[in-house]
Amino acid sequence: MTRPKNDTLLRALLREPTPYTPVWIMRQAGRYLPEYNQTRSRAGSFLDLCRNPHLATEVTLQPLARFPLDAAILFSDILTIPDAMGLGLYFAEGEGPRFERPLREEWEIRDLSAPDPHDALRYVLDAVSQIRRALNNEIPLIGFAGSPFTLACYMIEGQGKTDFIETKRMLYARPDLLHRILQVNAQAVSAYLNAQIEAGAQAVMLFDTWGGVLSHAAYQEFSLRYLEQVLAGLSRTHDGALVPRIVFTKGGGLWLESIAAVGADAVGLDWTVDIGEARARIGERAALQGNLDPAVLFAPPEAIERETANVLAAFGSGSGHVFNLGHGVSQFTPPEHVAVLVDAVHRLSRPFHVV
Amino acid sequence: MTRPKNDTLLRALLREPTPYTPVWIMRQAGRYLPEYNQTRSRAGSFLDLCRNPHLATEVTLQPLARFPLDAAILFSDILTIPDAMGLGLYFAEGEGPRFERPLREEWEIRDLSAPDPHDALRYVLDAVSQIRRALNNEIPLIGFAGSPFTLACYMIEGQGKTDFIETKRMLYARPDLLHRILQVNAQAVSAYLNAQIEAGAQAVMLFDTWGGVLSHAAYQEFSLRYLEQVLAGLSRTHDGALVPRIVFTKGGGLWLESIAAVGADAVGLDWTVDIGEARARIGERAALQGNLDPAVLFAPPEAIERETANVLAAFGSGSGHVFNLGHGVSQFTPPEHVAVLVDAVHRLSRPFHVV
Numbered sequence: 001m002t003r004p005k006n007d008t009l010l011r012a013l014l015r016e017p018t019p020y021t022p023v024w025i026m027r028q029a030g031r032y033l034p035e036y037n038q039t040r041s042r043a044g045s046f047l048d049l050c051r052n053p054h055l056a057t058e059v060t061l062q063p064l065a066r067f068p069l070d071a072a073i074l075f076s077d078i079l080t081i082p083d084a085m086g087l088g089l090y091f092a093e094g095e096g097p098r099f100e101r102p103l104r105e106e107w108e109i110r111d112l113s114a115p116d117p118h119d120a121l122r123y124v125l126d127a128v129s130q131i132r133r134a135l136n137n138e139i140p141l142i143g144f145a146g147s148p149f150t151l152a153c154y155m156i157e158g159q160g161k162t163d164f165i166e167t168k169r170m171l172y173a174r175p176d177l178l179h180r181i182l183q184v185n186a187q188a189v190s191a192y193l194n195a196q197i198e199a200g201a202q203a204v205m206l207f208d209t210w211g212g213v214l215s216h217a218a219y220q221e222f223s224l225r226y227l228e229q230v231l232a233g234l235s236r237t238h239d240g241a242l243v244p245r246i247v248f249t250k251g252g253g254l255w256l257e258s259i260a261a262v263g264a265d266a267v268g269l270d271w272t273v274d275i276g277e278a279r280a281r282i283g284e285r286a287a288l289q290g291n292l293d294p295a296v297l298f299a300p301p302e303a304i305e306r307e308t309a310n311v312l313a314a315f316g317s318g319s320g321h322v323f324n325l326g327h328g329v330s331q332f333t334p335p336e337h338v339a340v341l342v343d344a345v346h347r348l349s350r351p352f353h354v355v
Numbered sequence: 356m357t358r359p360k361n362d363t364l365l366r367a368l369l370r371e372p373t374p375y376t377p378v379w380i381m382r383q384a385g386r387y388l389p390e391y392n393q394t395r396s397r398a399g400s401f402l403d404l405c406r407n408p409h410l411a412t413e414v415t416l417q418p419l420a421r422f423p424l425d426a427a428i429l430f431s432d433i434l435t436i437p438d439a440m441g442l443g444l445y446f447a448e449g450e451g452p453r454f455e456r457p458l459r460e461e462w463e464i465r466d467l468s469a470p471d472p473h474d475a476l477r478y479v480l481d482a483v484s485q486i487r488r489a490l491n492n493e494i495p496l497i498g499f500a501g502s503p504f505t506l507a508c509y510m511i512e513g514q515g516k517t518d519f520i521e522t523k524r525m526l527y528a529r530p531d532l533l534h535r536i537l538q539v540n541a542q543a544v545s546a547y548l549n550a551q552i553e554a555g556a557q558a559v560m561l562f563d564t565w566g567g568v569l570s571h572a573a574y575q576e577f578s579l580r581y582l583e584q585v586l587a588g589l590s591r592t593h594d595g596a597l598v599p600r601i602v603f604t605k606g607g608g609l610w611l612e613s614i615a616a617v618g619a620d621a622v623g624l625d626w627t628v629d630i631g632e633a634r635a636r637i638g639e640r641a642a643l644q645g646n647l648d649p650a651v652l653f654a655p656p657e658a659i660e661r662e663t664a665n666v667l668a669a670f671g672s673g674s675g676h677v678f679n680l681g682h683g684v685s686q687f688t689p690p691e692h693v694a695v696l697v698d699a700v701h702r703l704s705r706p707f708h709v710v
Contacts, residue, residue: 162517168651172648172651172654215626216628254628274572293523296527298523299527299528303528
């Protein structure tokens, strides 16, 4: 095992001391970067980009060339799994992801099975290996997947929604069918993340983008329970090193304690949560990742510095904080504002790490 | 002062004993009812319907003819205030509300002033009086307004959004301008609700539909503070009776204690909150209103009964609970499922009110 030269991310996720607060940014390789848009147009579609390990590596590295970020994250999409299940992922230009064959019939749900990641998702694993080689052990690489529930939302609706009527209709009227989908998804996500770890991912993150649309009770039964299954199925170490797990339920601020309790090393926070209060609630049970409002990056540099300082101060002294936005960076963000943010985190966090 | 014959709503809002849990439903007069759609098409546009006191009374009464609800709520729209400020409200068919003249320039914000409700909003007050007469003191009438922050979102964006980029850009870059808008809005909302109380509203509700998009700190500064100003400006009693105030911040589950602390008699809950935990957090400081997931109404009657029973049991014994959905009823809801819900609340709640 060789820890990366900059191991602040891995140390912070495991609540070990670091000289400053590490920072990375959800969707850091993305449309706010002109070089990303160039590669994207060379690739063809967004999916062509995801499926080409060489180009996926290229865009993964782009933000690292601009900003001294403390981690890389695999460039991919959470919907590669249902695509590998045969649902037919596509992206209508200017709209979100869609499936050609969403789950409509009971027999389709009964027939669903977890894909072998070494087969249908080989292209992702190749990207992970290639990115690891390109990173040359300078900073760690984060792998990721969608949560079983979030994947189910897209698989049932066929696209992103705000109210998820069909998913909830199934949840309340035919919970047995939703549980069947979630069991298959949990198996698939575990196998997929283990394959990413095997290929070189040094930490993994579960994105539960839609868990926050559920009622308190339904969240426990239909999202958290399957996050727990995924985590229980993951390799705890690889090559002698612990592989930390980050779990992020957007809109899950009320449920942080229960997220920490199912085996997350770090809990992701959206920007609605006061990170100081979250720390008081979670205590020593997990590290925290977050949680600046992405909209702060539309404001001038002074405001970005001020709001960054507020998040750092709210968390307070000591280890266990990975700085991030509370959601993916907006495509309308000026890249130079991201530079201001990264610099501010590194500079302003040092006083909080004096031993 | 004469309390309405069925005063369970008013009693529950003030945490006085009731024989059962009162229930009303956000958007209970609306598109899921065929008779509403008929009146609506007779009226012309949605706005024509709001502006015609006779027709507004008609649709307010429609759900009461079907279901034994414990309250009526004024049929109107939260955007009547910015419309009266001259922003030019209109509804594009099949889309949400829009403004012809959203706030774009600093001078427009400086020129903004609170409308006299007895002038530009006379039609709402006429509707309140007419509905009160039609109700014949059988059940109470709830008046309502949007929160200063939620109104500001529409006034700045010109329409509903999911990310509110322009509002947040102003919040972080020019907080002075946003505060100016919010001050005017708070004045306007207080005056408007006082006029509704004067005209006969027996309880009032503030809808903070978009407060939940804010960070913890920004919510306190830009939404809650102005909710507090509105409440401080409201008539506490009318005609010898206390006028209870309900405050509902959608997505505000993390901030319930602070909402109760600014002078709300009852705190509205969306469905992501466990109402039992909310009760434990708020204690004797306020009543609670909510919070069934509106999607439950897509499920069969057995599931509706089961989920209703779960909410009632989570709240537990004693007074201080007004049953409602956690958000407005969906236009795709079968009306007969609303009947099942109302009956279930009345029937299943009695054991929780035995003295």
